[in-house]
Amino acid sequence: MGPDSTLNLPADSPLRHLQDDPVLVVLLRSFGCTFCREAMADVAAAKPQLDAAGVRVAFVHGGSPEEAEPFFAKYRLTDVVRVSDPSLAHYQAFGLGRTGPQALLDPVVWARGAVCAISHGFGSQPAELMRQLPGVFVVQHGAVLSEYRHQSPADRPNYVAIARRALEMKAM
Numbered sequence: 001m002g003p004d005s006t007l008n009l010p011a012d013s014p015l016r017h018l019q020d021d022p023v024l025v026v027l028l029r030s031f032g033c034t035f036c037r038e039a040m041a042d043v044a045a046a047k048p049q050l051d052a053a054g055v056r057v058a059f060v061h062g063g064s065p066e067e068a069e070p071f072f073a074k075y076r077l078t079d080v081v082r083v084s085d086p087s088l089a090h091y092q093a094f095g096l097g098r099t100g101p102q103a104l105l106d107p108v109v110w111a112r113g114a115v116c117a118i119s120h121g122f123g124s125q126p127a128e129l130m131r132q133l134p135g136v137f138v139v140q141h142g143a144v145l146s147e148y149r150h151q152s153p154a155d156r157p158n159y160v161a162i163a164r165r166a167l168e169m170k171a172m
Contacts, residue, residue, distance in 0.1 A: 007142050010089040014081055015058060015139065022140045022170065023081070024050060024163050027060045027091055029132050031071045034113055035153050036061075036134065037120035040075040046159045047077070055138065055163045058083060060090045062132070091132060094144075098131040099153060112154040138166030145169050 009015055015025065026043060028036040043050075043057060050057060058081035061068055065084050072078055083090060113122070136148040136157050146166035148157040 007093055007139060007144060009093050009142070010085075013090065013093075014083055015060075015090070016142075018056060018058065018081065018139075019141050021054055021056050022138050022145060022163070022166055023056045023058050024159060025058045025060060025094075025137045025139055026159075027094060027096060027135045027137075029062070029134050029153060031061065031063055031067060032122060033153065034116045034120050034122040035156075037071070037075075037122075038116050038156065039134070040071060040077060041120060042156070043080075043159055044075045044077055049160050050163055053163060053167060055167070056081065060085050062086050062088060088132065091135075094135055094137055096133050096135045096149070099133055100131075106152065106154075109152055109154045116154075136162050138163055140166075140170070 007015075015023065024043075026039060028039060030036060040059075043059075047057060057077070059072075059077070060083040062085060064086070065082070068082055068084065072080070072082060085091070133150045134153065135150055136159065137144050138146040146162050146169060148155075148162050150157075
């Protein structure tokens with residue numbers, strides 16, 4: 001999937017109703033994942049710039065809405081679109097893969113995870129989500145304008161740069 005790729009979202013996806021504005025879609029692994037908590041904090045910090053650029057924000061996660069609520073409140077992301085996707089259908093629609101077992105043992109991931117956990121904490125993760133790769137996409141009218149595909153759960157994307165790239169592509 002690359003720029004201008006068309007998505008095959010689930011029929012009941014709330015993302016299907018977000019057509020008018022570009023939407024930064026952040027697919028998280030789980031709320032127990034320290035990197036996902038960091039992602040929420042990073043998006044919250046970038047949100048004023050995203051709002052000013054006319055880019056809406058949506059998060060997709062594998063937890064229940066009840067599990068998600070305290071995390072969206074903690075990071076002051078109560079006004080974003082939230083998609084609960086325990087079946088991981090959105091992850092498949094965006095073509096997100098899984099990490100190999102070696103990634104869970106990678107010293108770089110562990111070191112960055114330890115540093116990240118000091119700021120954002122950590123918790124337990126469902127086994128099926130531990131190896132799920134996250135991703136960030138800017139979509140509009142069912143097309144992917146820009147994307148960031150994690151090579152590792154420890155990657156830290158620049159959300160504003162991803163959105164800017166999408167807006168530049170759209171302007172062409």
